[in-house]
Amino acid sequence: MDRELEEIVKPLLEWFDRNARVLPWRDQPTPYRVWVSEIMLQQTRVEAVKPFYRRFMKALPDVQSLAQCQEEELLKLWEGLGYYNRVRNMQIAAQTVIKDYNGKIPDEYAELQKLKGIGSYTAGAVASIAYGKVAPAVDGNVLRVLSRVLLSREDVLKQSVKRSMEERVTAIMPAERPGAFNQALMELGAMVCVPNGEPHCTDCPLEKLCQAHLQNVTGEIPVKKAKKPRRTEEKTVLIIRDGEHLAIHKRPEKGLLSGLYELPNTPGILTQDEAVQWVKEKGFSPIRIRPLEPAKHIFSHVEWHMSAYLVWIEDPIQTGEYLFVEPSLTEEKYPIPAAFAAYAKYMEIRLGQEKYRGES
Template identity: 55%
Template structure:
């Protein structure tokens, strides 16, 4: 169990390993409170390699808190396009505005004050406080929970807040003076590159291999214990890619709910027949000329799965906007309108590229 294990022996071998093996990452190579904050929010449920180009574009376009606070929403969402969880960037902007008003434009060098900002929880506050300001507080994410549960052969359910709080309390006791940021990053790095979540850990490369209980007893495949999430709800949808050769029809989603405020292809609940799809287009006061069935696709959100089928429908010239619809040129859509990755399987039918795809050839 974690509380029975002598954690004092993990610090020095971990820090030595980190100095020799840490990856060069843009938010590590040039550290600032703002850059740490942006990177940590982006890295939630997104791979490091995928985040790098997003991080570069975001921090070039919005280099400081003032720029983030003042950014127009559609531009902000476009910068975030493809990362998903768009409320995260909205929360960042809300927090940035609070920082401008209450903290003089600088993220506070205070763990408790960081926690008062929209979208900043214990982990993110700990990361900013320790990495950017050297404050000795833990930053416990899934990587840290996994490696410590394996190290100590603790079978507590890591989905319980009480378990996470206990881990934070135990780490706080051994936080190395003057090296809190390096210690927290080393824990994260070990979990990301050695004691990995999927597949066997690389125990031969681990600085804790001599005293890790899961390594000694080969119980790594049973740890950590994690309560299974509730099964996701399945929703069937039909996506309509409506175009006239030059333009594509987009619709802006409402201000509330899933993917709020983003742009989408018109879509309907259920899997429609070709005749039903054509009827939908006619109900939009558009005039369909040809229809082509598109492939099926699945997009997974945290609590729901979209099981989609699609049609590309050629209409006569889109000459003016109709109620609730936007007729967008491809280049304009790529530059201006944030289209969520949920529709990524169908954007190719208008030669639209989302997120990182737009920049791969540049």
């Protein structure tokens, strides 16, 4: 037994029993519900996920429905969560479950990791929470908690460090409550031993066991090697309207935001005259143009720095390159990435998380 960590089990579970948040996926922790929630929660805050999760589960309540969903509907359900390959991989995994596992999500940690898009963390969450199996679910929150408790100065971005922590967590995991234990570690990292700012040490059940707290070095831990800076791409975005309709364009099937719909745009920052000429070259007849405020959107490896113009045109001829659709239909049917959310008001629609503001 790992004596250094063994002492955290009892106080951690007692704290979780008193303080666990009420979350929609905790009501009925079936394998499918746990899986969907964990994929959604990657790179996305819990409060932001709640309305997306409810909507997704209403539309696609089981593995079969996910496996059979048309891509545009699937991407529309995911609109605003970003990292769209997550939901594409989830559908591939669902199709594998139907084909190779008779429609039942596997209960073994190793088998779960064979499914597309499921790594060790998600496999551990599903196995432990839904099936009650002893399996580690070590994410960034858990790594932060463990690193501080153990006063570990190893780089938590290294896979070898994560594997070591997974082994140590597995060794102390209570066989009767593995899911609760994993969730308690996650919850502590999200609510108390927080990722940004000072941890709330006086509220922590591990305060007297945490070596980083006792030595007053929580600000130095966890250690993360600096990432490479994101590259910057400049773009000019055109909101092209003929009055009642809006121009949108489908992105290529491969690459960033593949298969989604976007506002017309072009590399570089165009002057107003250049923007008018660009619109003309696309075969449209601009009536007037209005410059809009600049915006920025951050992806994992790239930043878009955008300038924009609202352009009114004469009645357009439909082309294969652009669709002219009613804004309300755009909001309902066509998945548009949140990268363009700054200009949604000029499209008279709401995008992504804005659609669910006020919901929980």
